Amino acid sequence: MPPGVHQATLEEVQERFGHGSEQREALSQSLDWLVPLCKQAGIAKILLNGSFVTDRIEPNDADCILLQGPEYRRYHIAVAELRKGLPFLDIKIVDEGEYNFYAESFFAMIAISYRKVLWR
Secondary structure, eight states: OOSSEEEEEHHHHHHHHSOSSHHHHHHHHHHHHHHHHHHHHTEEEEEEESGGGSSOSSOOOEEEEEEEOTTOOTTSHHHHHHHHOBTTEEEEEEOHHHHHHHHHHOOSEEEEESSSOOOO
C-alpha cells in the first residue's frame, strides 16, 4: 500500500487482506473478535498496521492502535479482554495524542470503521 492512512470498513480490510493463506485467515478471524470488544469497550477508532496490511503471504501479525473514545469503559470486561490480547494481534489502547502520533508517524495504515463511518 502507498504511504498514508487508508480508510476502510472491516469487511473491506478482510476482503483485501484476509485470505490467501491460513495465517491471513487466522488474522482476519482475530479482527472479527476484536471489533465487538472495541464496541463494548468504547473504542472510537482502530488503526491497523503491520505485515498483515502488506503483500506478504504469511504475515507475522497485525498492529492495532485503539483510540479511547468519549464512552471508553476503562474497567469493562471488554477492556480486560483487549489488554489480555487476541491471537496474532499486537494491541495498544491509547489516548488521542498517542493515536495521532501513530497515525502521523507510521505509513500504510488502515483506519477500520466498524460503524460504517470512515475515519481518519
